[in-house]
Amino acid sequence: MERRAVYRNKVLPWMLLGPQLILVLVFFYWPTSQALYWAFTLEQPWGGGNLWAGLDNFLYIFRDNRYWGTVLRSAFYAMCTTGLSMLVALTLASFVDRALKGTKIFQSVFIWPYAIAAPAAGVAFRFIFSPEAGLVGGINEIWPGIWDPSTNGIQALGMVIICHAWLGIGYNFVFFLAALQMIPRSISEAGAMDGARPLQRMFDLQLPLIAPTAFFLLIMNIISSFTDSFGLIDTMTEGGPVGQTEVMVYKIYVDGFKGLDYSGAAAQSIVLMLLVIGLTFIQFKWVERRVHYN
Amino acid sequence: MNRTQLLSAASTIAVLSLAAAAPAMAQTKFEFWYGLSGDLSEKVQEMCSRFNASQADYEIVCVSQENYENNLQNTIAAFRANKQPTVTQISDGGVVDLMLSGAFLPVKQLMEDNGYNIDWSNYNSGVASYFSTSTGELLAMPFNNSTAMFYYDTDALAAVGFEGVPETWEQVEDAARKLKEAGYSCPIAMDPTGNWQWWEQFSAIHNVPIASNGNGYGGLDAEVLFNQGKFVDQLAFYKRMFDEGLMVHKSKAAGQTANEAFIAGDCNMTSSSIADHGTFSTQKKGNWQVAMLPIWEGTVRQNSLVGGAALWTLKGKSAEEYKGAAAFYNFIAQPEQAQHWSTITGYIPVTVSGFEAMKAAGFYDKAPYKGRELAIESLLYTPAGEYTRGVRLGNFGAVRQEVIKAMQSVIFDNADPQAALDEAAARSNEILRKFEQTYAGQKLP
Incomplete structure (x- = not known):
């Protein structure tokens, strides 16, 4: 038995939707249509003309092994940031959920990182990880030259991943905590009475019950790692050294704005957009179906 | 009259009275975006306020975009959005x-249209040719021009027994080695992203081509040639210097x-623009000197490349704003303004007469300006050739x-x-071919 509210007025719903629709049109559909057009043409950087290029721009990036390197790096980046961030958030959330001393304080403290803008965090972390003056740089006093993300690409990538994961902890924490607290106490208590230790209750009861939330977070984190990494990378490494921290979104910026190759960057944007749409589709298809647990 | 009408009437009156209170003489405001920051940005702002104070018809609003790259990006974005x-x-x-792009007004035409008579032949030929068409029409107003120089700490070098000027790479290496042996941790500061001074200028003074077609001047179908000959040896040399700790990142x-x-x-030595001479003068303690870029023994020194930037006038603005821009160009072209600008920064005087006047006045004879004439000498060392x-x-x-x-x-x-240079060359050629396609059928002016 479904009850539906229906607007009798034909104009009112459109007026209510209007502001949102205009925002989406101006900030999403308009730029997307431009990017789509550029992706199939050769666009002059200063405007003033373009030539139809067909699929050339796409073929160009798909033939480029550096582009595939960027794709692999983005996948690695997504896996590491998502895994790290969710694992730490889940650990913190399960501690907070156990109602230990000071829980109330930690509930809010752990959310703070989410309130920090990525570029600001990037600047702060650049100092923390600075090889000469930073906190981590102290290691160079013991083993000189062992830590230098300005020349070592692997260290630079690791540094950005840690920072990205740290930023996401707050967001993940809130969802995990809410999910844990939605589990009826009686279930945990019943488990406890049957002799299950906290860790066992965690794995056998709580984790399966919060799986839909975890899945939702997984998708959100992956999408965030694809799109939100720009601010961090731009402030921390600018894609370097030797392009070893260039992920897909940063390569779009480098090629388009620094290299003035608008068409190549537009083609890459379309690929990235399709990827994010795909992930969103998966999320709706799976999560929407499983999120109700009665 | 209902409430809204009343309100709008009241606000109209308020606006009108405000407008009446504003100064009767309307100034034309126009914007100038530039790509300098820090010390040099302050010098530009100083120049702008001097222009504003010098006359009452125009007001220039100068906006720093941090660096050349950002300024180019932001200008393009702004141009596309009108x-x-x-x-x-x-x-x-x-x-x-x-x-x-055709997005600009040639400066020569702009000045003529607005009734200013500028002696273009007075401009330093190297500077002018960089911003001119192949037929010699100057497109942009020369403003801050420079070349790359070598800076060295004379105190440190004297302390390890190196006397004289490090003029060749052999001497530079020798000095660096002595410094290293004496316990200096960073003989030469080097940043590979500074390829303008460490790479492009190297090519000019050794007369090796960066690209075919006379470094691209001959047409858009040029191909890069920086993966051959001296370039490979030079990169191997930098690598060896890094490995031995003589150069430090x-x-x-x-x-x-x-x-x-x-x-x-x-660090005791580095290479940078002559424009930094002013900053080093005011900030660096102890004794230091500037020299022309080192060359390899057995090679003949050629003139170095002009660096820096020029002022471009963009299309799509009002005639009044163009008048203002022309007035500003005329202002910076005045000998005393040009001299002031060159003094407070380190950028070279862009006119021949400006340089001669400064030389005659003894400007280059004593600290803190001594040494800056070497930049001009470096630029004019030989007549500009195909690859210089x-x-x-x-x-x-x-x-x-x-x-x-x-x-x-x-x-x-x-x-x-x-291998690394081969890959860079292959990718660069792809970039050039794509650019050529984007502007298919067009020729360099």
């Missing part, structure tokens, strides 16, 4: 893209730039990034110099 500044400062790297990402390291005395007049490649910024990546992968990741 929100461009009247005047923008575009450096050597963005010249070809702008030339082909200093950059923004490393926490200290090469210039900062030189100023702080952490400049580099004219499309999307040059992207080509530069490829060179930087090659240098970094050799120096940081032990890549083979030849």
Whole structure:
């Protein structure tokens, strides 16, 4: 038995939707249509003309092994940031959920990182990880030259991943905590009475019950790692050294704005957009179906 | 009359009275975007306020965009949105893209249209040719021009027994080795992203081509040639210097730039623009000197490349704003303004008469300006030849990034110099071919 509210007025719903629709049109559909057009043409950087290029721009990036390197790096980046961030958030959330001393304080403290803008965090972390003056740089006093993300690409990538994961902890924490607290106490208590230790209750009861939330977070984190990494990378490494921290979104910026190759960057944007749409589709298809647990 | 009408009437009256209170003489405001920051940005602002104070008809609003690259990006974005500044400062790297875009008014025409008579032949030929068409028509107003120089700490060098000027790479290496042996941790500060001084200028003074077609001047179908001959040896040399600890990586990402390291005395030698001479003079303690870039023994020195930027006037603004821009150009072309600008920064005087006047007045004879004449000497060392007049490649910024990546992968990741440069050259040629296609059928003016 479904009850539906229906607007009798034909104009009112459109007026209510209007502001949102205009925002989406101006900030999403308009730029997307431009990017789509550029992706199939050769666009002059200063405007003033373009030539139809067909699929050339796409073929160009798909033939480029550096582009595939960027794709692999983005996948690695997504896996590491998502895994790290969710694992730490889940650990913190399960501690907070156990109602230990000071829980109330930690509930809010752990959310703070989410309130920090990525570029600001990037600047702060650049100092923390600075090889000469930073906190981590102290290691160079013991083993000189062992830590230098300005020349070592692997260290630079690791540094950005840690920072990205740290930023996401707050967001993940809130969802995990809410999910844990939605589990009826009686279930945990019943488990406890049957002799299950906290860790066992965690794995056998709580984790399966919060799986839909975890899945939702997984998708959100992956999408965030694809799109939100720009601010961090731009402030921390600018894609370097030797392009070893260039992920897909940063390569779009480098090629388009620094290299003035608008068409190549537009083609890459379309690929990235399709990827994010795909992930969103998966999320709706799976999560929407499983999120109700009665 | 209902409430809304009343309100709007009241606000109209308020606006009118405010407008009446404003000064009767309407000033024409126009914007100037530039790509300098820090010390040099303050000097530009000073120049702008001097212009505003010198007359009452125009007000120039000067906006820093941090660096040339950002300024180019932001100017393009603004131009596409029809929100461009009247005047923008575009450096050597963005010249070809702008030339082909047709988005600007040639400065010669602008000045003639507005009744200013400028003696263009007075401009330093190297500077003028960089921003001129192949037929010699000057497109942009020369403003801040420079070349790369070598800076060295004379106290440190004297302390390890190196006397004289490090003029050749052999001498530079010798000095660096002595410093290293004496316990100096960073003889030469080097940042591979500074490929303008470490790479392009190297090519000019040794007369090796960066690209075919006379470094691109001959047409858009040029191909890069920087993966051959002396370039490979030079990159291998830099790598060896790094491995022996004679060169040390200093950059923004490393926490200290090469210039900062030189100023702080952490490093004893570096290469940078003559424009930094002013900053070093005011900030560096102890004795230091400037020299022309080192060459290899057995090679004949050629003139170095003009660096820096010129002022471009963008299309799509009002006649009044163009009058203002022309007045500003005329202002900076005045000998006393040009001299002031050159004094407070280190940028070379862009006119021949300006340089002669400063020389005659003894400007270059004593500290803190002594040594700056070497930049002019370096620029005029030989008449500008096919590979020393400049580099004219499309999307040059992207080509530069490829060179930087090659240098970094050799120096940081032990890549083979030849292989790294081959890859950079192949990618650069792809960039050039794509640029050529984008502007299919067009020719360099």
